[in-house]
Amino acid sequence: MAVGTLSVFPVRPGTVDRRAGGRAMALAPLVGALLGGVAAVVLSAALWLGVSPLLASVLAVGTLALLTRALHLDGLADLADGLGSGRPAEQALDVMKRSDIGPFGVVTLVLVLGVQVAALAEASAAGYGPVALVAACVTGRLAITWACREGVPAARPGGLGAMVAGTVRRGPALAATALSLVGLAVLTCAYCLGALRLLPPDDAFGRRYAEYTSTEGTGIGSYAALEGTEADPARSDVVGVSLAPAADLLASWSPLVLFLGLPAVAAGLLAASVLRRRAVRRLGGITGDVLGALAETAAAAALLACVALW
Template identity: 45%
Template sequence: MAVGTFTVWPVRVERVDRAVAGRAMLWAPALGALLGAAIGSVAGFGTWLGWSAPLAALLAVGAGALFTRGLHLDGLADLADGLGSGRPAADALEVMRRSDIGPFGVLTLLVAVGAQALALAELAEVSFWAAVVGATTAGAAGRLAATLACLRRVPSARPDGLGAFVAGTVGVPAAVVVSAGVLALCALGLLHSPGFALACAAGTVLGVVVAAGTLRHAVRRLGGITGDVLGALVEIAVTATLLVAAARA
C-alpha cells in the first residue's frame, strides 16, 4: 500500500484497512529515502555528463515528480489555493477538491520547484555524494512529515478520501522509532563531511518543524487533514531540508 500510494509503481494490494494504512504510513520515509537517492543520482550523473548543475537538478526534480505521479506537488498547489482563498473550511475544501489550479497554487509550485532545483544544483556542484545524500535525507524527511501528520490526535477534514483513511492511524511509539531512523540516515552525510551530516540532520529537523507549523494551520483552518494536506507537507519538508543542506554543503 505504501508503494502504491507514494510512488508510480503499480502494485496489487490484497488487504486495505486502517491497520494496513497505519503501517503504510510508517514505511513512507523509507520509500522517500529511496526516491530521494534516485533523484540525487539523476542530478549527480547529469553534471557528470556535462550538463550544468541547474539543468541536471531541474531534470532530477522533474523525474521525482514522475516517480510520484506529481501527487505531492498537486497537494501543495491545492492546499495553497484552499488556504489562500480565505474562505470558510467547507468552501476551502471545495476549492481544493477542484481539478483546476489557481494563482496561489501556481506561485507556490514555482517557488517550491525552483527552490528544490536550485538547492539540489548547489549540492551537485559540490559532489555527487552531496547530491545523493542531500536528496535522500530530504526525501525521507518529507515523508516523515506525512507520517507524523497521521498521529492519533490529528483529525480528518473530510469523512472520505485518503486523509480520512490514514488520519489517526500512527501511534506515538512507532512514530518515535521511525523519526529516529530518519535522523540516523543523516549519518550518510559523513560520505561528504561531518559538517554535512550535521547539516542534513538540522535540515531534517527544520523540515519537520516547518511542516508541523503548516499542519497546525491547516487543521485550524480546514478542521483536519486531507490527502492534499499530506502531499503539501511532503513538499514543504523536502524543500526546507534541501535548503539547509545546500547552505552548509
C-alpha cells in the same frame, strides 16, 4: 500500500484499512529513500555527463515528479488555493477538490519548485547534491508520518486523509525518525568516504587532508599521502563538480558528520508542522492534498538546511 500510495511503482497492496494505513504511513520514509535514491542516480549521471548543476537539478526534481505522478505537487497547489481563498472550511475544501488550479496554487508551485531546484543546484555544485536530495525525500515522507499521528483529525469523512489520519502512534513515529537519522548518517559517511577516494591525486585538498591525518592521527589516508604526489592548487574538481567540501567534512571527523541529517530533518519537520497546524485550524483536519503539500514543503526546507549547513 506505502509504495502504491506514495509512488508510481506498480504494487498490489493487501488489506487496505486504517490499520494498514497506519503501518504504511509509518513506513513512508523508506519510500522516500527509494524515490530519493532513484532521483539521486539521475542527478549523479547528469553531472557525470557534464551537465550543469542547475540543469541536472531540474532533471532530478522532474524525476521525482514523475515517480510520484506529481500528486504531491498537485496537493501543494490545491492546499494553497484552499487556504488562499479565505473561505470557510467547507468551501475551502470544495476549492481544493476542483480539477483546475488558481493563482495561489501557481505561485506556490513556482516558488517551492524554484527553492528545491536552486538549493539542489547549489548543493550539487558543492559536491553533495545526491546526499542532500535523499535527505530531502526522506524528510518529506517523514513529515507525512508525523501528520498522521494520533490526535490529528481528518478534514472530511472520505478520501486518503480519512483513512490514515490519527493512525500512527507516537512510538512508531519516533522510531521512523530515529531510523531515518541513522540511515542519513550512514549515507553521509559513505558519501564522504567515496568523495575522498574520487579526489584526484594532485587535488589541492589532498595536501590539507594529508597534513590533518599526520597531526590528528585519524588513520585515514588520502591519495596525496598514498601516492606521495605534490598537491596542485589548480586542481580542485572532478567532472566539474568540487568534491572537496564533502571530503573536508569527513577530514574534520566532527560529530557533525554523524548527525548531518538532523538539521535537515529538523528544518523539514518544523516547516511541515507549521503548515499542518495552519491547515488543521483552517480546514478542521488533514486531507490527501495536505499530506502532499507537507511532503513538498518539508523537502524544500530540508534542502535549504543542507545548503546552509555545508
